[in-house]
Amino acid sequence: MAKASLVYVGTTNGLITLSDPGGTGRWRQIGTTLEGQPINAVAAEDALTLVVTTPNGAQRSDDGGQNWAPATMPGTPSADPAAGPLVATAQGIARWTGGRAPQITASALAMLSGNEEVLLAATATGMQRSEDGGASWQAAQTEAAIDGTVNVIMPASYHMDQAWAGTSTGQVLRSADRGRTWQAVAQLPAAILSLVVVRLA
Secondary structure, X not given: OOOOEEEEEEEOOEEEEEEOHXXXXXXXXXXXXXXXXXXXXXXXXXXXXXXXXXXXEEEEEOOOOOOOEEEOOOOOOOOOHHHOOEEEEOOXXXXXXXXXXXXXXXXXXXXXXXXXXEEEEEEOOEEEEEOOOOOXXXXXXXXXXXXXXXXXXXXXXXXXXXXXXXXXXXXXXXXXXXXXXXXXXXXXXXXXXXXXXXXXX
């Protein structure tokens, strides 16, 4: 039986948890916490241990978001455009270090690891992917129209072929084939600012 996963989604109105019981591909909302607060970033050590940042500072939970205490967010590079773009990886947000910066205007960038790294980008015309470090790009296919601007793309922490994305209208997208195709798997009631995907032990 496939293992279930959790997606912690930071929105403009709290942290929403999505679950896929039994790994069946039927994602559903199982919890909301920190309502009324924008969740600008979220990081997870495992399925129950996570840290989020809000305008009031960082908060840590060791029980999947049921209880929170003040914390320190793991280091994130500054958002200085002159230093190069920020790229989401399975280990967190990193500064682009692949030589010349990708030649694309993107609202979000992510790097999938593997023998051949794949760079994913969200642009005004849709999702794009590059297998040569951003020198050339190919359009990805989407099973449904992307609603709004993609604010975040995040590789899954447990599978190098999977990536997730969230939009300004609360649409959650998933790719299981290294960004070649995307499916809408959930519609949340607030704009998505951040997300992280973990597998239940």
